[in-house]
Amino acid sequence: MSDQESNITKLEEELAHVILANEELSNELIHCFNRIEQLERRVAMLESRFSSLEDNIDAPLPNEKPPHW
Numbered sequence: 148m149s150d151q152e153s154n155i156t157k158l159e160e161e162l163a164h165v166i167l168a169n170e171e172l173s174n175e176l177i178h179c180f181n182r183i184e185q186l187e188r189r190v191a192m193l194e195s196r197f198s199s200l201e202d203n204i205d206a207p208l209p210n211e212k213p214p215h216w
Contacts, residue, residue, distance in 0.1 A: 148156075
């Protein structure tokens with residue numbers, strides 16, 4: 148095998164590794180994006196619930212000492 152063929156083989160191997168790494172990173176990015184979307188939906192739901200709880204409070208809670216005092 149000549150030096151040129153050896154260099155081409157080496158470049159092909161390195162390219163295969165780069166392609167594999169790129170696919171793995173793409174899959175991880177998709178996973179992270181989906182997780183972020185899920186968390187954003189949960190935060191929005193919790194904000195909505197918290198807001199509705201705030202709206203249902205008529206008066207401030209009395210400042211009482213805890214029962215163990």
